[in-house]
Amino acid sequence: MSAEVHELLREQEALAAEKIIFDDLFENAPVGYVVLGSDGQIRQLNPAGSILLGEENHRLCGLWFDGFVSEPDRSEYNAFLQRIFQSSGRESCEIGINNRQDRLLFVSLEGSATRDLQECCLMMRDVTESRIVKQSMVFNESKYRTLFENLNVGFSYHLLQKDADGQILDSVILEANPVYAEMLGRPLSELIGRKKSEVGLFSLTADFDWRPLYQRSVSAGQPVTFEYYCKHLKQWFLIMAFVPSPQHLAFIYLDTTEKKQKEQLAIETERRYRSLVCEANAIIMILNSKGDISFMNDYGLSFFGYRSEELIGQSVFGPIIRLDRDKQQDIRKLFAIFKMKIKRHHRGMIESLTRQGQRVLVDWTVQECQDFTGDEARFVAVGIDAIDARKNQREVEKHLDRQRRWNLFNDGISRRLSHSELIGAARQLGIVLSPPYVVGLLEIDREVKAPGGAGREVVDWQSKQDGITEALQPWEAGAAWKTRDGIAVVRSFPDAADKMNAKLARTIAEEMSKRAVQFGAKTNGVRVGCAHSTHPMQSIAELYEQAYAALSFGPVLSAANRLHHWDDLGFYQFIVKDLHTGMAQQFVEDQLGPLLQMNRSGAREELLDTLREIVSGHSAQVITERLHIHRQTLVFRKKGLEKILDVDLDSAEVVLNIAIALKMMSMTEKEYPHG
Incomplete structure (x- = not known):
């Protein structure tokens, strides 16, 4: 009996020692422990648990634990507590609690019920920091995913595939953004997980091997940037390749097609501008803010007889604009006066000198402009030889007079203006006409040249016709003009009214034919139809129609002749009408x-x-x-x-x-x- 008592005492001492150890562990544990009744009431908790709940230990016992649980997590806590008392295993959950210091903490609860299911012991660990980090990571991932999907450049991320020797064989696209898919014209779902050689940008052409980019990026220790033109897409790309990890390769693609096109346009515009300036048949000169010559085109150098190195850097006064040698003139004051004149008048005649000392009159147009920095004013001067310009102006006026004359008679004949209307309109152009008239219509054979240069041949033929037409223009009263039927000439002979007949008309028409040959027509290449006035009121339009009929139908009656008069048609005059x-x-x-x-x-x-x-x-x-x-x-x-x-x-x-x-x-x- 004493042995049993002795054993019982020893077991009680062991249990007491274990309880001391348990109590010590319970009280000094770094995590919170709390004992709840089956109804959720706090029955016991350690100091760490008191700290988490933000209140002293003795004030917490007897309170309901769910009073600390945040409202959004209340249902999850109740389900957790129910699982503990209904199962024999350990259960866990993660909830938010509002402690007595008004702090929201996130805790991880893990525990199990006692054997009699009257209590449960829970371990509480503060996971607030990890929860915030986790939420931050989710937020950042969402943020970066949104940023990734809304990039205005293409992006693709690849897993490299290597052989046993470590040589790159291909890569698999792990990630790509919508811009990259749009560049390739394919849905994003068709790219992810596919090999780059099958669906990547470089798969569209066989003229580029992307694999050395990996080694270049690794060797350089930084991204590799290069330009690439995809012939299939007809687009330019600026591509940056970088190695984020040893098994991965990433690309960023920037579509630079529009920029390249603008650069090409700028280059072409500059080329055309330089070509225009260098080949222009006008003097083009640029002066700096001091009046020194900084540029002159080839035409200007040739006109004034200088080489470029002789003029560049020299003042415009002296070499180009003549100075009075008898007067001491301050160039700075002269240029100041020059600038004031420019502000009032952009154009003016200035007497200039060539290198040989020859005086020339130049019509200058000057415009002030700023350089690209906006700091220094420059003056662009364009000049033309005034004497040559006047000559050209006279040629233009002559051409316009000729065109007005041609239009007048062609329009008058096609509209069949009355005789008085046509004569009145001709008088306004300085053409004096009075009956009787001889009207000739000349058809000139065109020379047949060797094949090639057809466009130039047409221009030469038109020029020759114009020259012959002007040669046929009568010195006396009359006019010559070009029509779709040939070259028409009307001659006025008021002094020969009493002796005008077909014979005289033929003589005049023969003179027209000879003059045409003299000024470029072939000897036997001219056919003439003519008619003359038979009464004073006969209109020029009617005579033109008769000359046209003679030219058209005369060869039917007399093929050998090259001159046909209206009278030669005889009674066929009535038929042709x-x-x-x-x-x-x-x-x-x-x-x-x-x-x-x-x-x-x-x-x-x-x-x-x-x-x-x-x-x-x-x-x-x-x-x-x-x-x-x-x-x-x-x-x-x-x-x-x-x-x-x-x-x-x-x-x-x-x-x-x-x-x-x-x-x-x-x-x-x-x-x-x-x-």
Whole structure:
């Protein structure tokens, strides 16, 4: 019995010793411990727990723990407490508590219930700092993710794939932003996880190997920047490659296409500007704020006879603007006066000197401008040779007078102005006209040149026509002008009114033809149609129409002649006026219709040639010789024609009608465009 008591006492002493150790650990633990009843009431807690709850130990016992739990975490705490008393294991949660010092702390609770389920022991650890860090990391990640996705440059992050020897084979795209996907024209989902060789920017072309960039960046210890042109996208990129870790490579892509285009435009603009300045047929000079020459273009140097090194840095007064040698003149005062004049008048005539001492009159236009810093004024002066300019001005005025003359007569004829209106308008241009008139219309053969230089040939031909037109301009009363039908000339002969006839008109037209040859036309390359006044009220427009008809239809009646008068058309004058009317066409159809409708073109042309010879009035012998046929063939063809046309070719009336129809048909075929 004493042995049992002794054992019991020893166990109690051991338990007391363990309790002392437990109490010591409980009281001095660095984490908070709290004992709760099954109803959540605080029954016991250690000093660390009191500190967390912000109140002395004895004042906390008996309080409800959920009174310290923050409102948002109250439901989570209740669920945690319920789990403890319903399970045999340990449970944990993380909640916010409001201690008695009005501080919000985040604590981690971990504990379990006693065997009798009447109490539970909880361990409280302050996780406020780690919770803030965690929330900060989540916030920063969200912030940087937003920044990453809204970058205005492309970005891609790659995991490198290497072989056994450490050589880079390829890379896998781990991250990329929307701008990079937009550059490639593909959805972002199609890029992530794919190999760079399959979907990356450099996969679009085979002319660039990106892999050495890794070694260059590692060797340099800093990012590598380079320019890259993607031919497929037709875009320029400024790319920065850097190595964030040994297994990764990142790229930043900036689209510089617009900048490159602007740079190229600036280069091209500067090139054109330099070309314009250097090749301009005008003096271009730049003066600094002191009046010293800082630039002069090649034309100006040639005009004044200087080399560039002889002028640059020299005052404009002396070499360019003449000084009076008999007077002592202060250059600074002269330039001050010069600047004052510029503010009032930007343009003026100034007598200048060439290097050889020759006086020249230059028309200067001067503009003051600031240099790019805005500090120093510069003066840009553009000068032209006033004498040469006046000569050019006279040429321009002459060209305008000529154009007004051409427009007047072409418009007057096309609108068929009355005789008095056309004469009155011509008088305003200094052209005096009074009947009778001779009107000539010249058609000049164009020279056929070797192939090539077609554009220049057209310019030369137009220039030659203009020269011939001016050469035909009468010294006396009259005018010459260019039309779509050729070159027209009207001559006025008031003193020859009583003797004006077709013979005199032909003589005058022959003089026009000779003068055209004298000034560039080929010897046999001029055809002339002419007409003359037959009564005082006959208009120039009517005579032009007659000359045009003579030029157009005269060769049908007399192909060998190169000069045709309106009178040469004879009774065909009445026909040509109505040549395109329905009545005239019906007359040709009535006389020649069956022959013209033959299917065999060769036979038709053969019979038409025979018919022309038959109605010409020549003898049978002459006709057979001209057609190179036998007499019996002629007889056979004549009978065939009579059968086709259902006529008697021995009838004078029939022959006359057919001859007229044939001429009308030829005139229609030979007529030139007119309007």
